[in-house]
Amino acid sequence: MNNIVLCGFMGCGKSTVGKNLARKSGRKFVDMDTYIEEKAGMTVSEIFEKHGENGFRDMEHEVCLELAEMNELVIASGGGAFTFERNVNAFKNKDIIVFLDVPLEVIKNRLKNDKTRPLLQRPDRDKAMKELFDKRYPIYKKAADIVVAGQHTPLKTAYQVMDIVESRKK
Ligand code: S3P
Secondary structure (H helix, E strand, O other), X not given: OOOEEEXXXXXXXXXXXXXXXXXXXXXXXEXXXXXXXXXXXXXXXXXXXXXXXXXXXXXXXXHHHHHHOOOOXXXXXXXXXXXXXXXXXXXXXXXXXEEEEOOHHHHHHHOOOOOOOHHHOOOOHHXXXXXXXXXXXXXXXXXXXXXXXXXXXXXXXXXXXXXXHHHHHO
């Protein structure tokens, strides 16, 4: 069984949908950021602080290569991972890449009290978020094999992804 890899903007529900999807599809769940944190022995914020964003992106790429070697996983990627072609290429021919498409306003609301995402810790947060969202949106779409509207409950979205993945097999 190949991997299902969820991509999309921060707060689109990759981890919560991913956990449900893993249970429903009989795959093991891996959260890419948690995996990076365990390997590095520090949080994503600490990695950004100590090694900068580039240092984080290198670790992220290493983890993409490692996970792409495995099978039977549901992977919740980090929000930036699939904006890099080298990471898309790691999974593209083997696994199913799913973009969870959630409107920016929903995401903004979900992340309004979040302190864990270094890219959003800035005074002009709303403006920066919109710019990043607009820039990344077409990139996620291009990277994905499947686009699913992800603003419903995580369980409902997981079922939607399952249905599409199953129908593609036939
Ligand atoms: C990032 C998203 C985060 C995390 C890091 C960078 C991004 O993951 O990888 O803070 O560039 O969008 P989530 O999408 O799980 O928040």
